Amino acid sequence: MNEAEGTAGWTSPLRIRRGPRWNEQRPTWREAKPALIADALKRASARPSGNWFVVGASRDVVGGRPHGRTVAGVEVVLWRTGTGALRAGPGACPHLGAPLRDSRVVCGTLLCHWHGLALDGGPFAGWEPFPVHDDGVLVWVRLDGAGGEEPLERPVVPPRPVPGGAVDAVFTAVGRCEPEDVVANRLDPWHGSWFHPYSFVDLRVVDAPRGDARDAFAVEVSFRVAGRLVVPVRAEFTAPGPRTVVMRITEGEGVGSVVETHATPLTAPASARPRTAVVEAVVAASDRRGFALARAAAPLLRPLVRRTAGRLWRDDLAYAERRWELRGSGRFPG
Ligand code: FES
Numbered sequence: 153m154n155e156a157e158g159t160a161g162w163t164s165p166l167r168i169r170r171g172p173r174w175n176e177q178r179p180t181w182r183e184a185k186p187a188l189i190a191d192a193l194k195r196a197s198a199r200p201s202g203n204w205f206v207v208g209a210s211r212d213v214v215g216g217r218p219h220g221r222t223v224a225g226v227e228v229v230l231w232r233t234g235t236g237a238l239r240a241g242p243g244a245c246p247h248l249g250a251p252l253r254d255s256r257v258v259c260g261t262l263l264c265h266w267h268g269l270a271l272d273g274g275p276f277a278g279w280e281p282f283p284v285h286d287d288g289v290l291v292w293v294r295l296d297g298a299g300g301e302e303p304l305e306r307p308v309v310p311p312r313p314v315p316g317g318a319v320d321a322v323f324t325a326v327g328r329c330e331p332e333d334v335v336a337n338r339l340d341p342w343h344g345s346w347f348h349p350y351s352f353v354d355l356r357v358v359d360a361p362r363g364d365a366r367d368a369f370a371v372e373v374s375f376r377v378a379g380r381l382v383v384p385v386r387a388e389f390t391a392p393g394p395r396t397v398v399m400r401i402t403e404g405e406g407v408g409s410v411v412e413t414h415a416t417p418l419t420a421p422a423s424a425r426p427r428t429a430v431v432e433a434v435v436a437a438s439d440r441r442g443f444a445l446a447r448a449a450a451p452l453l454r455p456l457v458r459r460t461a462g463r464l465w466r467d468d469l470a471y472a473e474r475r476w477e478l479r480g481s482g483r484f485p486g
């Protein structure tokens with residue numbers, strides 16, 4: 153039996169696949185052409201972001217206390233008003249510079265903990281708010297000074313499964329590299345089953361981008377769930393913006409589910425010691441009956457998804473950091 157069959161009309165998405173030994177896999181380096189990856193990266197970098205940067209998970213910005221983050225060298229504070237609306241602005245108090253991330257939110261107003269200056273989110277005493285957007289999964293802030301592009305009214309949010317019918321989880325990690333190194337890692341799907349054999353079996357890149365309108369990598373891969381149990385899918389990678397790569401499942405279990413990887417610079421552009429946050433949102437959907445149960449169990453599933461993403465990103469950040477090091481020393485091939 154090479155399928156884990158269920159009963160009563162229910163078919164398990166799981167398959168049993170042994171896969172080749174690690175060292176007996178088909179090498180992928182001939183297809184993973186440095187110039188092809190570099191061209192895909194160049195096209196991604198040229199797409200507009202409208203100066204929007206992902207800050208983190210929506211659910212991490214809660215009422216009652218401020219949330220602080222440095223983005224592209226700019227200290228940002230975010231908070232929610234009494235109605236749950238999002239506010240954002242510079243993280244230093246306009247009076248004597250107190251770190252507003254450590255202040256308090258009282259009835260939706262940010263109250264500085266040094267001398268009690270109150271900010272309701274509107275301009276005040278030289279403090280100018282930043283445009284902010286909550287897409288329901290992620291929070292974005294627009295920094296026109298740091299972005300240097302033509303501002304857009306709204307960020308480019310990739311299409312996702314309908315909220316309420318999906319389970320989402322957000323994972324964040326930080327690496328010593330620039331956003332382009334994170335994006336370049338994601339635009340090299342060929343490393344999948346070589347570099348992450350604990351997660352991927354038999355990864356095959358079946359279509360590579362040609363700079364056309366779709367500009368996508370298509371892969372066939374089996375996700376390793378445990379031991380020899382795998383879930384085979386077909387997925388597509390696209391880069392809708394200069395700092396975003398989206399993997400969308402196009403065939404197999406969870407069609408329409410997306411993994412959005414956002415690379416947010418923490419340091420100012422051209423920093424000598426750059427740091428970049430990887431903010432990865434997994435928005436999973438399925439029309440299986442059991443999925444309603446999974447939705448109900450979402451608080452339990454989230455740490456699991458984060459643990460899986462954490463393991464992958466430990467390795468992928470090592471790849472991105474290595475790429476940055478080699479670029480800095482002029483030793484990067486391609
Ligand atoms: S530093 Fe914030 S009120 Fe004085």
Ligand SMILES: [Fe+2]
Pocket residue numbers: 337343344347348464468
């Ligand atoms: Fe990877």
